[in-house]
Amino acid sequence: MKKTLSLIVIVFLISCSASKTKEVTSTSIKTSMEYLASDELQGRATGSEGIEKAAVYIENFLKENGIKPYFETYRDNFEFVNKRGAKDGEEAPVVKGFNVVGVVEGNDPKLKNEFIILGGHYDHIGFGKEVNGDTIANGANDDASGTIAAMELGKYFAKSKTNKRSILITLYSAEEMGLKGSSHLAARLKTEGLNAYTMINFEMIGVPRAATQAMAYMSGYERSNFAETLNTYAGNEVVGFFDKAKNMNLFMRSDNYPFYKELKIPAHAISTFDFTNFDYYHHVDDEASEMNYEHMATFINKMIPALEGMMNATTKEVVLKDE
Numbered sequence: 001m002k003k004t005l006s007l008i009v010i011v012f013l014i015s016c017s018a019s020k021t022k023e024v025t026s027t028s029i030k031t032s033m034e035y036l037a038s039d040e041l042q043g044r045a046t047g048s049e050g051i052e053k054a055a056v057y058i059e060n061f062l063k064e065n066g067i068k069p070y071f072e073t074y075r076d077n078f079e080f081v082n083k084r085g086a087k088d089g090e091e092a093p094v095v096k097g098f099n100v101v102g103v104v105e106g107n108d109p110k111l112k113n114e115f116i117i118l119g120g121h122y123d124h125i126g127f128g129k130e131v132n133g134d135t136i137a138n139g140a141n142d143d144a145s146g147t148i149a150a151m152e153l154g155k156y157f158a159k160s161k162t163n164k165r166s167i168l169i170t171l172y173s174a175e176e177m178g179l180k181g182s183s184h185l186a187a188r189l190k191t192e193g194l195n196a197y198t199m200i201n202f203e204m205i206g207v208p209r210a211a212t213q214a215m216a217y218m219s220g221y222e223r224s225n226f227a228e229t230l231n232t233y234a235g236n237e238v239v240g241f242f243d244k245a246k247n248m249n250l251f252m253r254s255d256n257y258p259f260y261k262e263l264k265i266p267a268h269a270i271s272t273f274d275f276t277n278f279d280y281y282h283h284v285d286d287e288a289s290e291m292n293y294e295h296m297a298t299f300i301n302k303m304i305p306a307l308e309g310m311m312n313a314t315t316k317e318v319v320l321k322d323e
Helices: 002-019 026-036 049-064 140-160 180-191 226-234 243-247 257-263 293-312
Strands: 075-081 094-104 115-121 127-131 134-136 166-172 196-202 216-218 267-271
Touching: 026 049, 026 140, 026 293, 049 094, 049 140, 075 180, 094 140, 094 180, 115 140, 115 180, 115 293, 140 166, 140 196, 140 293, 166 180, 180 257, 196 257, 226 293, 257 267
Parallel strands: 115 166, 115 196, 196 267
Antiparallel strands: 075 094, 094 166, 127 134, 216 267
16 A cells, blocks of 8 residues: 555656656747847857857856756857958958757666757857848748757756756857858767767747748658657657759758768758748848747747657667668
């Protein structure tokens, strides 16, 4: 009888603990978006004062929500020669950038040594073609939306502690300058011997697709069984195949690619922007006011059980396919 009562108490306590971890809310997403895509940040170009402010905001978010720095600090510094910025007769300028990297440790003594990488790029292009006196390319959908998805998922798992494997929350700069930030971080993690399992790059998830389409699509869909695995744990088709992603070779054009290339792991970008549902790509009207916050919250919350299943499986179910 005493053993039965003890088990009931334990189950009750676990249930209470789980219930305290609320799902991701549209309010929380909107709060971050209205800052990261604000005019104050001047389009978050790498090397600018605006991206410095964005990094500080992200670092504070991670710290406040119990997501620890993966390195000595949250920042992973790098620099590169920006050949695109060279003027006639002048040397190409050296640009200094930094990724922001946090970690949520897994709760399993063995599996915590394997890492799931979640990320998005927090830089944008700075300024764009003037429209009605506005020249700031705020980059709400591209890619404050993906950045916030990674931040919110980190927040959820840091509080729920339901991940057996460890999670890296990785936010990159200089994506818009040729995947410089993600390339640097992937190479560094390879050098340091990170035991990486999979990687998801959230890229432009701020607007919904048509109701007849899968909620999101995955670049490089046929390169692994990642989408199939996520959908199984989600209980429905959250991530589908999108022919344009293959035709436009999106797999190699976003921050997932350096992780695939360096670490030889399943690494994909997930997006809900399909070139028909948002007119403001690299445009000054890519504003916080244009984002669909209920859609974003729904998408992120659907990703939670999908990721949880993969994070907690006893074996590495997600594998690359022969091409």
